[in-house]
Amino acid sequence: MPTERGDLFSGSAIDAARPMRVVIIGAGFSGIIAGIRFLQKVRNVQLTIYEALPGIGGTWFVNKYPGIACDIPAHCYQLTFHEKTDWSAFYATGPEIQSYMESVVDKYNLRPFIKLEHRLTSAIYSEATGKWDLTIQRNNSNGDVELFEDRADVLFTGMGGLSRWKWPDIPGLQSFGGKIVHSAKWETGEGDPASPWEDTVRSWKDKKVGVIGVGSSAIQIVPSLANRVGHLTNYVRGKTWISSPFLGERAEKLGMGKQESNYVFTDKDKEAFKDPAYYKEFRRELESDLNSIHVITLKGHPVQEGGRAAFKADMLQRLATRPDISEHLIPDFAVGCRRLTPGPGYLEALCRENVEFNPTEIKQVLPNGIETVDGKINELDVIVCATGFDTSYQLGFPIIGRGGVQLSDKYTPHPKLYLSVAVDGFPNWFQSLGPNSAVGSGSLLIVIERQVDYAVEATLKLQREHLKSMEIKSEAVEDWDAYIEHHFAKTIFSERCRSWYKLGKYEGRVVALWPGSCLHAVRALEHPRWEDYTYEPLDGHSNRFFWAGNGTTVAEETPGADKAWYLSEVDVPPG
Structure with missing residues (x-):
């Protein structure tokens, strides 16, 4: 009505x-x-x-x-x-x-x-x-x-x-007399914009540095600092899976070699990517592979079990000179329960002579270093808190x-x-x-x-x-x-x-x-x-067809407007 x-x-x-x-x-x-x-x-x-x-x-x-x-x-x-x-x-x-x-x-x-x-x-x-x-x-x-x-x-x-980001809840943290930084609040200098952190660590070549954490940030920080500091101690509270680089097999098929570290694209690679057809196919295949591994997150799935065995074998091989680290780092939980990261160079850095892996819980931070619950004290010049965010x-x-x-x-x-x-x-x-x-x-x-x-x-x-x-x-x-x-x-x-x-x-x-x-x-x-x-409804209107307006369209009310616009939007069926 x-x-x-x-x-x-x-x-x-x-x-x-x-x-x-x-x-x-x-x-x-x-x-x-x-x-x-x-x-x-x-x-x-x-x-x-x-x-x-x-x-x-x-x-x-x-x-x-x-x-x-x-x-x-x-x-x-x-x-x-x-x-x-x-x-x-x-x-x-x-x-x-x-x-x-x-x-x-x-x-x-x-x-x-x-x-x-x-x-x-x-x-x-x-x-x-x-x-x-x-x-x-x-x-x-x-x-x-x-x-x-x-x-x-x-x-x-x-x-x-x-x-x-947030500081870790460790007693005495602010009493430390040396330099203390958080991974998400890194002090940068005026150096090379491509590596803005290098000015900060330039003077650390003879320093004793402690890195707290084994999340994705710590896994990237440790290998980056290991060859730039005098001695590095990585304090690791839990266990984690370190994978070989994601989609490494796909990269090998594309002629990029075995992906044991971060592959740097050559001028030849970049030139090939300028071909739109080649580039789109490369990206599509890579992303399709990435979107195909969800099954690894399902309990008992063969891919999960196979991945677990493969990652364990890979970690054991990369830590062959430090089997003691394997015992403390390789998890007993499923691959992916914690965020999985490839961490190129991390396990290799742990095997360096100037790097110490410390899995003992931290008791407190002292003015001159870190004390673990076993009573051991490591004197440090720098503490890096790679301890994440408020999630x-x-x-x-x-x-x-x-x-x-x-x-x-x-x-x-x-x-x-x-x-x-x-x-x-x-x-x-x-x-x-x-x-x-x-x-x-x-x-x-x-x-x-x-x-x-x-x-x-x-x-x-x-x-x-x-x-x-x-x-x-x-x-x-x-x-x-x-x-x-x-x-x-x-x-x-x-x-x-x-x-x-x-x-x-x-x-x-x-x-x-x-x-x-x-x-x-x-x-x-x-x-x-x-x-x-x-x-x-807006303005208190009560009729659900208020939006139908005055019976016209903008095109009809606008001189010179296209009044057959629908002919430009034809969905032509195949056949």
């Missing part, structure tokens, strides 16, 4: 684009991709990217430690739409990755939208307006700290799980949703959210690289791209249908939470091993990883289930 109230319907064309204010937090890969896609796909958008750091790159800007590199092949760690053919090595260095990210920002002209040294200090959802009220902190040129407010129709956060997803500032609910409460005792992108009680907010976003195998960047695409599609729905808010249903969150629990029970991640995947605990909820393969995440995010959301 037709309504008698014409004011219930929009007076604009059905495809008129309502203005949308989008604020992105973070200028790492997530923020960069989001900036590109929102500007590309959302008409009439006003966009700002706030970045707390003084440069873009996220974790690749923060981390400048010796030997920093990506632990998957460089050609698998780039965007689908912005390929780089001249990577210097099979595993790209941190500075090279950051340079790549700078090139992406410049190509897509994002710099005018990025505000560096602007830190989000609070985000509060307004139920009255359907917008996010944001407080931003920035440093003025005179050194004063200024707070100002902003407002967003859509808030997108891409802050990552490995962006908030609790507790952000240190308030994000407050509908009804005053705090995000920190939603993430206690473990994060509960929907498909890694949305949280009930927090309308019009989407995220990338939040809880349960990382992958145990496969390409992380394609997952980030799809999380961004999801947020863009949601924003277009808000814009197109004149919605004040969209909010994921609590029952959808509960169902996804149950799915996560069921999935990880079948995987090696549920075994007893200390990992940041499980909040740094030996056992418990897996909070960092997607519950499935990388390709599974891509498909799950591909077609949003809008029925899992609840909606509020």
